[in-house]
Amino acid sequence: MLFHTHVLLGLLAFLFIHNYLPGNEYVILLLILVGSILPDIDEHKSKAAQLSGILGNIVSFFAKHRGIFHSFLFPFLVCGILAYFWSYPYALAFFIGYLAHLIGDSLTPMGIPVFYPFSNWKLRGPFKVGSWMEWVLLALLTILILKEVLY
Numbered sequence: 547m548l549f550h551t552h553v554l555l556g557l558l559a560f561l562f563i564h565n566y567l568p569g570n571e572y573v574i575l576l577l578i579l580v581g582s583i584l585p586d587i588d589e590h591k592s593k594a595a596q597l598s599g600i601l602g603n604i605v606s607f608f609a610k611h612r613g614i615f616h617s618f619l620f621p622f623l624v625c626g627i628l629a630y631f632w633s634y635p636y637a638l639a640f641f642i643g644y645l646a647h648l649i650g651d652s653l654t655p656m657g658i659p660v661f662y663p664f665s666n667w668k669l670r671g672p673f674k675v676g677s678w679m680e681w682v683l684l685a686l687l688t689i690l691i692l693k694e695v696l697y
């Protein structure tokens with residue numbers, strides 16, 4: 547999915563769950579957004595890789611696009627580490643953002659390798675990246691977000 551679709555998915559996830567998570571709302575929003583953008587750090591040309599500078603260069607050089615960073619294992623691992631060393635609600639916020647990204651990508655024909663590196667099986671959908679279907683999705687997400695914010 548495109549960068550803005552991921553941002554909107556993250557925003558929508560935030561609007562749905564922020565009332566249920568204790569902690570600073572801005573930190574939660576930030577963590578959800580980081581989670582929903584971060585997975586594409588494995589792609590050299592992505593916004594995530596560009597925004598993370600040298601780290602993005604290193605990661606995108608070594609990691610295969612839609613490999614380990616698009617597997618469910620990675621967010622589980624990071625969430626576990628964050629929960630153990632930092633805060634459970636904040637770890638959950640990151641996890642939810644990451645999950646929103648993975649769900650978005652699982653709607654595309656390229657899909658995501660849910661159990662990578664143990665299996666290469668991919669969860670896929672019919673939404674071609676950048677196609678009219680994605681724009682319809684983008685419009686729907688915008689409407690949902692506006693509805694959540696305004697009412």
Ligand SMILES: [Zn+2]
Nearest residue numbers: 547585586651
């Ligand atoms: Zn992705």
